[in-house]
Amino acid sequence: MIALLCLCLAAGLGLVWSWAHARRFSLERRLAPRLRGSSTVSVARGPFARMVAPVIADASRLVARLGAPTEELERRLARAGSATAVARHRAQALAGAAAGLAAGLAVGLLLGVARGTGPVVALVVAACGAVLGGLAPDVLLSRRAAARGGRMRHELPAAAEMLALAVVAGESVPAALDRVATLSPGPLGDELRTALAEIRAGRTVASALDRFAARAGEPVVTSFTDALVTAIERGTPLAEVLHAQATDVRDRGRQVLLEEGGKREIAMLVPVVLLILPVTVLFALYPGLIALRLGL
Structure with missing residues (x-):
């Protein structure tokens, strides 16, 4: 109490x-509502x-x-x-x-x-x-x-393959991105639609892809966008780059699964060592200890 x-x-x-403290005079606080305009005047509370x-x-x-x-x-x-x-x-x-x-x-x-x-x-x-x-x-x-x-890493290989097919069919990079974004309902499609909106607003493709990689924050997505931007700037065939990136992403996914399997295998030893093994040793030694105690 x-x-x-x-x-x-x-x-x-x-x-x-x-x-x-709030009642103290502050020139910034007094001028802020007038500098913001009459449309943002605070409502009385x-x-x-x-x-x-x-x-x-x-x-x-x-x-x-x-x-x-x-x-x-x-x-x-x-x-x-x-x-x-x-x-x-x-x-x-x-x-x-x-x-x-x-x-x-x-x-x-x-x-x-x-x-x-x-x-x-x-x-x-x-x-x-x-x-x-x-x-x-x-x-x-x-x-x-x-x-x-994780969902973006899972969706990226298929999106790279679809992008490569659209580029081989003769579409431009923004049109191919638009097609892939339309067919991708997950977070990767959302980020691609945001990048397309920036491109339509006047930003370059390279800048929009760089901002897309910064928003995603995934090393795999960053590597993919860097390779795509480099291919666009240097005139490298995009289809080959995209197929190579899709293969690389799948290889990285398999490597991540192997690493995760190794960690889970080590974690599986914890109950064996801490629970099953002591109980087994106890069941093996208990009859002998009882016999020694009784003098049999």
């Missing part, structure tokens, strides 16, 4: 300090929202300072194919930390009531819950990015 009262007092003092907004802003800046840089976070969001802005992702991390803190406090209080633990245990559980809640959006984002990258 004392720990809960201390937390409430600290939260109240933080709100008062943030309100006083309630007193509680005005009081909590500085706290959220300060907490977001703290998360930005302690977390990943903005450029790195933008690359991870692009690799995961997420349309979420960096500020919104950090706000989600902040909300997750707050939810984890509340859940940790609830668990700590329940432990205190049921087991009679002290306030230190409640604070430790609350801190662990806040850390886990704050890290949850980043973990989910990394898993989405890894899954999306």
Whole structure:
């Protein structure tokens, strides 16, 4: 109970300090709405929202300072194919930390009531819950990015073959990319459609492919786009380059599967060594130990 009262007092003092800090004169804050124009004037909010907004802003800046840089976070969001802005992702991390803190406090209080633990245990559980809640959006984002990258690696060989067939049939590179993007419903097709939109907007094919590789963040895709850009700039036959890239991607996929199989084979030894082998040794030695103990 004392720990809960201390937390409430600290939260109240933080709100008062943030309100006083937000009331300070700032020329940038006064001029920002007029510089942005009349169409983006902020809507009036309630007193509680005005009081909590500085706290959220300060907490977001703290998360930005302690977390990943903005450029790195933008690359991870692009690799995961997420349309979420960096500020919104950090706000989600902040909300997750707050939810984890509340859940940790609830668990700590329940432990205190049921087991009679002290306030230190409640604070430790609350801190662990806040850390886990704050890290949850980043973990989910990394898993989405890894899954999306795996799908792109799986789709790339077939897309390279289709692109080679379209080029051999006499289509230009943008037309071939458009055909492949239409026939690819996965994340690779989405990225190709984005690259085509950039090409239609006036960007060169090489620049659009480079940006496509940067968004994908996969070494296989980067190698494929580099070879395609080099072939376009030097006038190398595209069909041969694309067939070679498709073969290379398949070879890399087989190598990745072999490496994954080797890791799984090693992981399979863990239950054998830690569970099955000790039980087998116990069953083999137990009758002899009993016989020695009984003197038989």
